[in-house]
Amino acid sequence: MSTVNPVNQEKSSSYTSRFRDNKLTFLRVTNSEWIKFRSIRSNWITLALTFLVIVGFGILSASINRGGGGGGGEVRSPFDRVLTGVNLSVLIIAVFGGVFGAREYGSGMIKSSFSAVPRRLPVFFNKIILFSKAVFPTLLIAVFLAFTIGTSILKHNGTAVPKLGDPFILRALLGNIFYVLGLGLIGLSVGILVRQTAVAIAITVGGVLFLPALLGAVLPNSWHKALEYLPSNAGGAFTAPNGVSINSLSPTTGGIVFIAWIIGVFALTSFSLVKRDV
Amino acid sequence: MIEVRELSKVYGDTKAVDNVSFTVKTGVVTGFLGPNGAGKSTTMRMILGLDKPTHGDVLINGQRYVDSRTPLSLLGSLLEAKSVDKGRSAYNHLRAVGATMGIGKTRINEVIEMVGLESVKKKNAAKFSLGMSQRLGIATALLGDPEILVLDEPVNGLDPDGIMWIRNLLKDLARQGRTIFLSSHLMSEMELTAEHLIVIGKGKILADMSMHEFISRSSQNYVQVVSPQADSFVSVLTSNGGIIRTRDKNSIEVSALSSATVGDLALANQIALHQLADVAPSLESAFMELTEDQVSFHGHNAEESK
Ligand SMILES: Nc1ncnc2c1ncn2[C@@H]1O[C@H](COP(=O)(O)OP(=O)(O)OP(=O)(O)O)[C@@H](O)[C@H]1O
Ligand SMILES: [Mg+2]
Numbered sequence: 001m002s003t004v005n006p007v008n009q010e011k012s013s014s015y016t017s018r019f020r021d022n023k024l025t026f027l028r029v030t031n032s033e034w035i036k037f038r039s040i041r042s043n044w045i046t047l048a049l050t051f052l053v054i055v056g057f058g059i060l061s062a063s064i065n066r067g068g069g070g071g072g073g074e075v076r077s078p079f080d081r082v083l084t085g086v087n088l089s090v091l092i093i094a095v096f097g098g099v100f101g102a103r104e105y106g107s108g109m110i111k112s113s114f115s116a117v118p119r120r121l122p123v124f125f126n127k128i129i130l131f132s133k134a135v136f137p138t139l140l141i142a143v144f145l146a147f148t149i150g151t152s153i154l155k156h157n158g159t160a161v162p163k164l165g166d167p168f169i170l171r172a173l174l175g176n177i178f179y180v181l182g183l184g185l186i187g188l189s190v191g192i193l194v195r196q197t198a199v200a201i202a203i204t205v206g207g208v209l210f211l212p213a214l215l216g217a218v219l220p221n222s223w224h225k226a227l228e229y230l231p232s233n234a235g236g237a238f239t240a241p242n243g244v245s246i247n248s249l250s251p252t253t254g255g256i257v258f259i260a261w262i263i264g265v266f267a268l269t270s271f272s273l274v275k276r277d278v
Numbered sequence: 279m280i281e282v283r284e285l286s287k288v289y290g291d292t293k294a295v296d297n298v299s300f301t302v303k304t305g306v307v308t309g310f311l312g313p314n315g316a317g318k319s320t321t322m323r324m325i326l327g328l329d330k331p332t333h334g335d336v337l338i339n340g341q342r343y344v345d346s347r348t349p350l351s352l353l354g355s356l357l358e359a360k361s362v363d364k365g366r367s368a369y370n371h372l373r374a375v376g377a378t379m380g381i382g383k384t385r386i387n388e389v390i391e392m393v394g395l396e397s398v399k400k401k402n403a404a405k406f407s408l409g410m411s412q413r414l415g416i417a418t419a420l421l422g423d424p425e426i427l428v429l430d431e432p433v434n435g436l437d438p439d440g441i442m443w444i445r446n447l448l449k450d451l452a453r454q455g456r457t458i459f460l461s462s463h464l465m466s467e468m469e470l471t472a473e474h475l476i477v478i479g480k481g482k483i484l485a486d487m488s489m490h491e492f493i494s495r496s497s498q499n500y501v502q503v504v505s506p507q508a509d510s511f512v513s514v515l516t517s518n519g520g521i522i523r524t525r526d527k528n529s530i531e532v533s534a535l536s537s538a539t540v541g542d543l544a545l546a547n548q549i550a551l552h553q554l555a556d557v558a559p560s561l562e563s564a565f566m567e568l569t570e571d572q573v574s575f576h577g578h579n580a581e582e583s584k
Contacts (some may be wrong), residue, residue, distance in 0.1 A: 014304045015455035017351035017423045022379040024347055030378035036363070039370035075529040104363065111328060112371075112418060116378040118327050118344040278328040 019207045026122050032127040037134065046096045047134060050089050051142045057078060058146025059086030062153040079172070079241040082150025086143065086176050090183055091205060093135060097184035098132060098200030101191020110278055111262060120273050128266070131188050132181060139177045162241060172241040175251070179235040182262050183208060186231065189262075203271040208232060231261040279302050279457055280325060280426060285334035286481075287320050294320040294480035297334070302426075302459045307452045309472030309489070310461040312564060313573040317481045318461040319357070322430050325459075326355055336359040338426060350379050350422025356415040356429045356551055363463040364404035365368070368395055368414050371403060374420050389417040392447075394440075408435035414442065427451065433467055445471045465562035477565070479572025498559030501540050504552040511549045519545055528552070 016214040061084040104110040117123050152162040162169045186208060191200035219227070227233055228247045229275055236247060237254020249257065280302040287295040294319040302308045312318050323329040325336045328345045335342065339355055346352045362371050372386045390399050390438050393413040398406070403414065412435045419427055427448075433441045441464075448471055452458050462468050468475075477485040485492055497509070500523055505511050508528045515532050516522060523531040532540060537556045544551050559567075 013427050017348070017380060017425050019351040019385075019422050020348060020380060022348060022351065022381060022422075024349055024379050032374050035370060035374040035377055036366070039367065039374070040363070040365045042342055042365065052372050066571050107363045108358060108361040109363040111357055112375055113358075114328060115326055115355050118346065118349055218418050275330070277323075277330055 010060075016033070016129065023251070024117065026126070029117055029122040029126045029127065032116075033123070037130055041098075042092040043134070045093065047138045050135075051093050051138055053088050053092065053141035054083075054085035054139070056144050057088065057150070058082045060084070061154065062150040077241065078151065078154050078159055079169070081154070082147050083143065083173075083176060084182060085146060089142075090180050090209065091140070093139075093180050093184035094187045094204045094209065095187075096135075096202050097187025098191040098204050099197050101188040101193075102150070102195055102200045104190075104196040104197035105192075106197060114278050121270055124270060124273055127188060127192075128185060131184060132232075132256040133183050135184055136177070139180055143173055143177050169241055171251070172239060175235075175238040178255075179239050179258070182258055183254045185262055185267050189265045193265075193269045193272055229257055231258055234261070279339055280428075281337040281385050282321070282325070283334050283336070285321065285324060285336065287317070287324060287329060295324070295331075295478075298478070298481070298483055298520055299334075299566055300476050300483060301475075302395045302457055305452055305455050305475065306446050306473040307458045307471050307533050308314050308476060309461065309468045310459060311465075311468065312401040312461075312478035312484075313569050313575070315574045316478045316572065318478060319430050321478070322357060322428055322459075322461070322488070324356070324359070325428055326353070328357070348379060348422070350375070350381065352422075353426040353428060354419035354422055354424035355427070355552050356412075356419045358415075358430070360411065361418075361427050362403045362411065362414060364402070366403055367400045368403055368406070368417075369399040371414065372417060372421060374431055379422060385421065385423075389420050392420060393417040394443075409440060412436055412493070413440070426457040427459065430461055431459075431462055433462055433464055441467060450491060450556055460479045465560065465565055469561035477568060479503060479569050480574065484568055484572065493561060493564050496559050496564035497533070498567055499536060500531045500562045501537045502553065502555045502557050503530045503532060503540060503544075503564050504528050504554075505530070505544070505549055506552065507549045511544065511547070514549070515540070516544055531557070551552045 033149050037222070061081045100133040104113055109176040113123050114120050116255070138151045164170055164200075168269075183204065187200060187204040190203050191197065194200050194203065197212075212227055212232045216224060216227055228249050233247055234249060234254045234257035238258070282298060282300050282302075286293070293578065298317075298321065301360045310318050310321070320329060324331050325338070326345065330424045338346070339546055343349065343353060366374070369386065369390065372389065373383070376382070376386055392417050394408065395413055395417065398410065403411070412432065415508065416429075416432060418431060432444055436444065436462055445467065448458055448460065460472070468488065472489055474488055475485060477492075487495075487514065505513070506528060506529055512522055512525060514532060515530070515535065518535065520535040520540070523533055525531075535543075537554055541551070541554055543549075544554075
């Protein structure tokens with residue numbers, strides 16, 4: 001723009017901002033997202049609820065079937081019993097992700113955010129990081145508490161229980177945490193992609209969590225192999241406590257397929273975010 | 279300086295902005311006028327890179343806004359007062375936006391004070407009135423002490439005190455050497471605030487000139503004459519090409535003749551004049567004249583719609 005410069009120099013009176021040396025950086029966007037996150041009360045309520053559900057249902061489920069008398073007909077493993085709350089937390093976190101992703105579109109805040117960070121992607125990546133930083137520790141503590149307290153209740157009542165040191169148990173616990181977090185991240189990404197909370201929840205909860213089971217019931221057996229590659233089924237391969245996958249994917253393959261889904265959704269959202277009008 | 283170059287935006291089959299080029303200069307307040315749906319907000323969103331141009335581009339001080347390493351201090355913007363998360367306080371909203379460039383609490387409190395929201399800064403933005411939301415939007419725009427301001431209808435919803443405050447604020451900011459680009463439908467306000475005008479209609483630029491030139495070009499200019507011999511002077515004026523706009527006893531409004539010609543005609547015909555004055559139209563009437571056929575949405579008054 002050398003041809004423009006002489007004109008600019010003539011305007012020696014043009015104003016220089018006192019924040020001209022304050023650069024926009026990724027870490028500053030991290031800080032901005034953290035301020036956004038912590039100033040919304042419902043975020044904390046959701047995390048607390050997730051924690052209570054996992055720990056509470058773990059204790060409840062371990063206590064109620066005392067002596068093996070009550071409950072339904074099916075026999076659930078001690079591992080499944082202490083992690084009862086995780087099934088519900090999947091729903092909570094998937095919905096949380098959708099709400100978290102679509103939220104700024106609902107309020108119009110997204111215009112402020114993308115005016116401040118015009119490249120947009122740092123906002124998305126920081127939302128991913130922040131969501132993980134908030135949800136992962138919550139799940140980690142809740143799941144291990146549920147496991148520890150739940151198994152000690154069961155043990156106290158004479159049931160043989162798995163220990164943390166047993167083969168596959170630690171992996172299965174972490175696998176469950178990773179699965180819940182992963183679905184939350186898919187929800188977040190879909191929320192930003194579709195921009196509407198209700199649609200994001202419908203896609204994540206309906207499409208990702210329930211549709212595979214539904215398809216499994218209606219489609220012929222020849223399809224079942226393909227269905228195993230859907231996120232929820234792939235997740236089933238690494239969340240079981242006995243090292244045996246519930247389907248024909250190995251835990252490692254299941255994990256890789258699940259991660260591939262997350263990355264795929266992230267890529268789609270990134271592309272749309274950069275290309276579309278706000 | 280904002281350079282808009284051959285900018286177009288098509289939404290489906292609506293051509294919202296149609297090959298528009300103009301420059302917003304440093305150090306003056308430039309007003310952006312146009313009827314509803316003319317393409318003002320769309321142009322402003324493209325300046326900020328929020329909407330992608332179908333064609334053309336915009337340079338902000340020589341660079342694209344997306345390439346700026348200091349977006350908030352380069353350009354502050356107010357697009358819609360509703361660009362705020364309703365679950366958050368005004369203070370935390372500004373904190374979050376400012377944090378992207380490391381702008382701290384001191385500046386946050388400074389802009390809150392500037393817009394007069396001290397007493398409600400910890401209040402949930404959901405509880406804000408239209409005017410309060412607008413003030414928060416203006417605070418957000420000012421946050422980075424920006425060199426350029428782009429404001430879409432900033433006086434919308436402000437009380438008279440607020441309108442006067444923002445008028446003086448914008449003039450002061452321009453005098454400091456900042457570039458200010460604002461749209462508004464309040465013509466009387468724009469007339470007092472802006473020095474330069476860009477008028478858009480149906481996506482095309484209709485005028486790009488100084489406020490003074492815009493108004494003086496209008497055919498709505500007329501000469502106000504008061505004469506005790508009004509009857510005979512009217513016939514003198516009409517026979518010399520003057521058009522009588524109104525006549526009320528001794529008072530005549532004549533257009534198509536300059537005040538000098540009117541004075542000379544009076545002298546030549548020995549007509550006494552008690553008053554002779556050039557009257558410029560308001561920005562409002564000059565604007566209406568220019569955009570008459572550009573208005574997409576016409577209202578109808580009660581008589582017409584019967
Ligand atoms: N996101 C969008 N999708 C589709 N059409 C749009 C969109 N935004 C604007 N338009 C259309 O583009 C045209 C210009 O709209 P714009 O909002 O820029 O007008 P404006 O000059 O700001 O009007 P107003 O004075 O009413 O604010 C209108 O016909 C509008 O319907
Ligand atoms: Mg508009």
